[in-house]
Amino acid sequence: MKKKYIVTPGPVDVPPQVLLAMAQPIIHHRSPEYTPIFKEVNEGLKYVFQTANPVLTFASSGSGAMESAVVNLLSPGDKMLAIVGGKFGERWFDIGKAYGLDPIIENVEWGYGVDPGRIAEQLKNNPDIKVVYSTLCESSTGALMNIKALADTVSKTDAILVVDAISGLLTTPLKTDEWNIDVVVGGSQKALMTPPGLAFASVNNKAWEMVKKSKLPKFYFSWDKARKNLEKDTTPFTPAITTIFGLQAALKMIKEEGIENVWKRHDRLASAMRAGVKALGLDVYTKAVAPTLTAISVPEGVDGKAWPKVLRDKFGVTVAGGQGDVTGKIIRIAQMGYASTFDVTVALSAVELSLSDMGYKVNIGAGVKAALEYLDQNK
Numbered sequence: 001m002k003k004k005y006i007v008t009p010g011p012v013d014v015p016p017q018v019l020l021a022m023a024q025p026i027i028h029h030r031s032p033e034y035t036p037i038f039k040e041v042n043e044g045l046k047y048v049f050q051t052a053n054p055v056l057t058f059a060s061s062g063s064g065a066m067e068s069a070v071v072n073l074l075s076p077g078d079k080m081l082a083i084v085g086g087k088f089g090e091r092w093f094d095i096g097k098a099y100g101l102d103p104i105i106e107n108v109e110w111g112y113g114v115d116p117g118r119i120a121e122q123l124k125n126n127p128d129i130k131v132v133y134s135t136l137c138e139s140s141t142g143a144l145m146n147i148k149a150l151a152d153t154v155s156k157t158d159a160i161l162v163v164d165a166i167s168g169l170l171t172t173p174l175k176t177d178e179w180n181i182d183v184v185v186g187g188s189q190k191a192l193m194t195p196p197g198l199a200f201a202s203v204n205n206k207a208w209e210m211v212k213k214s215k216l217p218k219f220y221f222s223w224d225k226a227r228k229n230l231e232k233d234t235t236p237f238t239p240a241i242t243t244i245f246g247l248q249a250a251l252k253m254i255k256e257e258g259i260e261n262v263w264k265r266h267d268r269l270a271s272a273m274r275a276g277v278k279a280l281g282l283d284v285y286t287k288a289v290a291p292t293l294t295a296i297s298v299p300e301g302v303d304g305k306a307w308p309k310v311l312r313d314k315f316g317v318t319v320a321g322g323q324g325d326v327t328g329k330i331i332r333i334a335q336m337g338y339a340s341t342f343d344v345t346v347a348l349s350a351v352e353l354s355l356s357d358m359g360y361k362v363n364i365g366a367g368v369k370a371a372l373e374y375l376d377q378n379k
């Protein structure tokens with residue numbers, strides 16, 4: 001028997017309350033039973049997204065909402081700017097390219113956050129940029145972007161700011177309306193503690209004005225169709241009813257805890273994790289650390305491609321390896337969503353035992369001790 005743990009930056013462990021909610025029999029989505037559930041979910045999403053604007057829900061993975069944020073805002077020939085500091089920033093570029101656009105790239109060194117001053121300069125040099133696309137937490141590196149400063153810069157221009165908060169949402173403060181962020185996209189399988197399959201987009205009035213002029217082709221992901229239906233507490237197409245049940249339960253838990261406490265919990269657990277990593281003499285890869293996940297540099301002499309496999313196959317702990325340029329160079333561990341103290345210690349124990357198993361000299365227990373001391377001193 002092997003007990004399994006998942007500590008990847010999504011999909012994440014799902015609480016029993018959510019799993020049980022998903023065991024309910026299917027009801028019809030155009031029925032008096034479903035409408036109040038979807039209504040409650042929409043109110044809960046506004047709270048999570050910190051917005052009074054509608055949050056559109058799609059039955060897709062998070063990338064569907066990203067694609068929707070390109071096709072509903074832009075027209076052929078429009079200029080977009082993609083902030084690229086890792087694999088997920090690259091996705092904005094790839095989607096733009098797929099729709100025949102020629103995105104401008106603002107390259108950010110992997111592991112670092114974007115300099116908002118650079119974006120101000122780009123917007124000054126290219127006043128016809130319509131949309132700036134950023135990531136909140138660049139999950140491939142663990143880097144946090146300074147979205148507040150970015151929104152401050154972009155909101156002073158005619159351009160709009162779209163933020164991929166798929167991994168970052170709920171792990172760190174993101175105040176959509178207060179900070180003037182025009183569009184935020186999210187996904188269910190991260191700190192929303194729900195299985196994969198739902199994608200979200202919150203859209204403000206400045207962005208809706210752009211939607212009216214957008215001419216890129218769209219059908220399933222049409223925001224206009226989604227909004228008209230949302231006004232009647234429904235969706236244009238069959239929703240992922242079972243996953244909506246789960247999300248309803250997850251949103252209830254988040255509301256009970258309070259969003260500020262959710263942000264604080266992620267920060268505290270990630271800080272403990274980093275304290276543990278450092279106590280083992282290992283390096284945190286990321287320079288602009290996000291509380292979303294911890295990226296650990298693979299130490300000299302350890303096979304970085306084999307390490308995640310040893311963690312999973314020998315110790316039952318699934319972590320994420322590196323992607324793209326950092327394949328084999330980092331592993332990524334998250335305490336995201338349904339996570340508490342002992343998720344940190346499980347992950348660190350597994351790091352310690354797997355390294356030792358691979359012949360790397362490690363002071364067994366030192367990481368766990370440092371993490372527990374941090375948690376004890378920071379209640």
Ligand SMILES: Cc1ncc(COP(=O)(O)O)c(C=O)c1O
Binds near residue numbers: 062166
């Ligand atoms: C920051 C970020 N953006 C986009 C995605 C893509 O989301 P999905 O795999 O749900 O399409 C992910 C998933 O890991 C992510 O972390």
